[in-house]
Amino acid sequence: MIRSRLAPTPSGYLHAGNAINFAITAALTCAAHGSLGLRIDDLDAQRVRPEYIEDIFDTLSWLGITYDTGPQNTSEAARMSQGHRVQRYIRLIEALIEKGKVYACTCSRREVEERTGNMVYDGHCRNAGHAITAETILRFALPERPIEVHDIVRGMLRIDLQTAAGDPVIRRRDGLPAYHIASLADDLDQQMNLIVRGEDLLPSTATQLVIADALGETGRAFIAAHFLHHGLATAEDGRKLSKSQGDSPLRARRLAGESPRDLYRQAAALLQIPAAENLAELSEAVLPVVMPLLN
Numbered sequence: 001m002i003r004s005r006l007a008p009t010p011s012g013y014l015h016a017g018n019a020i021n022f023a024i025t026a027a028l029t030c031a032a033h034g035s036l037g038l039r040i041d042d043l044d045a046q047r048v049r050p051e052y053i054e055d056i057f058d059t060l061s062w063l064g065i066t067y068d069t070g071p072q073n074t075s076e077a078a079r080m081s082q083g084h085r086v087q088r089y090i091r092l093i094e095a096l097i098e099k100g101k102v103y104a105c106t107c108s109r110r111e112v113e114e115r116t117g118n119m120v121y122d123g124h125c126r127n128a129g130h131a132i133t134a135e136t137i138l139r140f141a142l143p144e145r146p147i148e149v150h151d152i153v154r155g156m157l158r159i160d161l162q163t164a165a166g167d168p169v170i171r172r173r174d175g176l177p178a179y180h181i182a183s184l185a186d187d188l189d190q191q192m193n194l195i196v197r198g199e200d201l202l203p204s205t206a207t208q209l210v211i212a213d214a215l216g217e218t219g220r221a222f223i224a225a226h227f228l229h230h231g232l233a234t235a236e237d238g239r240k241l242s243k244s245q246g247d248s249p250l251r252a253r254r255l256a257g258e259s260p261r262d263l264y265r266q267a268a269a270l271l272q273i274p275a276a277e278n279l280a281e282l283s284e285a286v287l288p289v290v291m292p293l294l295n
């Protein structure tokens, strides 16, 4: 059975791009008669605000999306918070340390920027042999080769992570596991086998595939999962939508009584499939996309 999830980060009000991702994920899962879960990626608790969590539930209800697992309201969201799973994430990091895939990095952001002129980490500490302590950042040593990601629509893609971001942080300076670790651990534990993301997250998928590979048998289910990376909704000036840039018109549109029809239209357009105006129509239109997964 296909199992997929919606995994928003409650660090701001959702924008149209988040809603389109929800619509596409829900439609694919529905077309596959699969199971859909909601997982709120709230590990970075400093940025989380209760109204952002509420906004996730309100947006899903506005879109007409129901789901099988995960929190249905704010009190359940608190009970299912990733904050309760930190020990699990730390165990995953410890497994990577044991396998010799991780090293301590003592560079500050400024040092990285001064050396490289950007924030792409240059592997400076990779062979420095710094002791791993509670205060050191941990990074995962990426392979030199590009990473292959098989996308169910786009086919085989090769992602050069070295030039995209360099060795990723897997434990932050404040000791918290990084996004890649929490997301991968949850996808493994929840046995997700269809992961739908915007194309801006292709490097994240590639990174998590490499980490899953390093875990050996434990990570195998993630490597076997299906991935789809859809195009991104853009702002009117063609810019990528982002919470940090204050692109949060969705809540205002919802409160003004607008129908989600336009978002479903955009979702269908991004997938280059026949027009759809609601979840039922989009689910019908994506059937050819999911058919190959059902055999």
Ligand SMILES: [Zn+2]
Binding pocket: 104, 105, 106, 107, 123, 124, 125, 126
């Ligand atoms: Zn370093």
